[in-house]
Amino acid sequence: MNTIFISIGSHGPLLPLPSRYRMGSRDTPELVAYPLPQASSSYMHGGNPSGSVVMVSGLHQLKMNCSRVFNLFCLYGNIEKVKFMKTIPGTALVEMGDEYAVERAVTHLNNVKLFGKRLNVCVSKQHSVVPSQIFELEDGTSSYKDFAMSKNNRFTSAGQASKNIIQPPSCVLHYYNVPLCVTEETFVKLCEDHEVLSFIKYKVFDPKPSAKTLSGLLEWECKTDAVEALTVLNHYQIRVPSKLVVLILLLSFFFLFYFMLILPLLKKKKSEVSAA
Numbered sequence: 718m719n720t721i722f723i724s725i726g727s728h729g730p731l732l733p734l735p736s737r738y739r740m741g742s743r744d745t746p747e748l749v750a751y752p753l754p755q756a757s758s759s760y761m762h763g764g765n766p767s768g769s770v771v772m773v774s775g776l777h778q779l780k781m782n783c784s785r786v787f788n789l790f791c792l793y794g795n796i797e798k799v800k801f802m803k804t805i806p807g808t809a810l811v812e813m814g815d816e817y818a819v820e821r822a823v824t825h826l827n828n829v830k831l832f833g834k835r836l837n838v839c840v841s842k843q844h845s846v847v848p849s850q851i852f853e854l855e856d857g858t859s860s861y862k863d864f865a866m867s868k869n870n871r872f873t874s875a876g877q878a879s880k881n882i883i884q885p886p887s888c889v890l891h892y893y894n895v896p897l898c899v900t901e902e903t904f905v906k907l908c909e910d911h912e913v914l915s916f917i918k919y920k921v922f923d924p925k926p927s928a929k930t931l932s933g934l935l936e937w938e939c940k941t942d943a944v945e946a947l948t949v950l951n952h953y954q955i956r957v958p959s960k961l962v963v964l965i966l967l968l969s970f971f972f973l974f975y976f977m978l979i980l981p982l983l984k985k986k987k988s989e990v991s992a993a
Contacts, residue, residue: 772810
């Protein structure tokens, strides 16, 4: 994984932004420090602690379903279950792996704009999501889905959890785990086919000679466009031509400020190696 980040101290807090890089308060949530991402307590010990359910309102009734809620919220912790509420249109309950995941989701996703509506993300009074009053959503999918055993959860072990860099939504997405045959045109067509706005900049990282997958960056005009693209395209299955292999497109937010901080250090190190 080629994500570049900086951590300071034993808990790895996010660095504060200088004023010239800050966006408006309605554009991005304030950066906060967290303990290092950890494996979901439900995977490690069984069951969920109190405060592991979030209520999400402001969901677009035509464009959002359980899988798309998962695509967005899984960046901040494991997702156990998602259920849309029949009595409150555009509202869903999301059962997450632990209270830390809930805290991260509320901090980074509350007030985020998605498909023309602003999300309201808060801690629910419910301790778990019960599969009751199941109905059909506008797109024909079920209003309830269990993700507890999904391989797309990213915090299922301590080792896997430690690789996740908690980032606020941004206009740049880091993509990885895609076949070597994928090109910029592949992503353009993917956006067109799924009716999301296309990116304005594309970057692919140079793969190692033994690499079997590619990774890189995609930049959108604004944060909202990137959030919508991630919500729709995350975990899209890409078939490798002439092989019976399907790879899962993985997306995460990429905060350019951290890259800007360490890029001079990387260049300096490279020049020192060349000189030696």
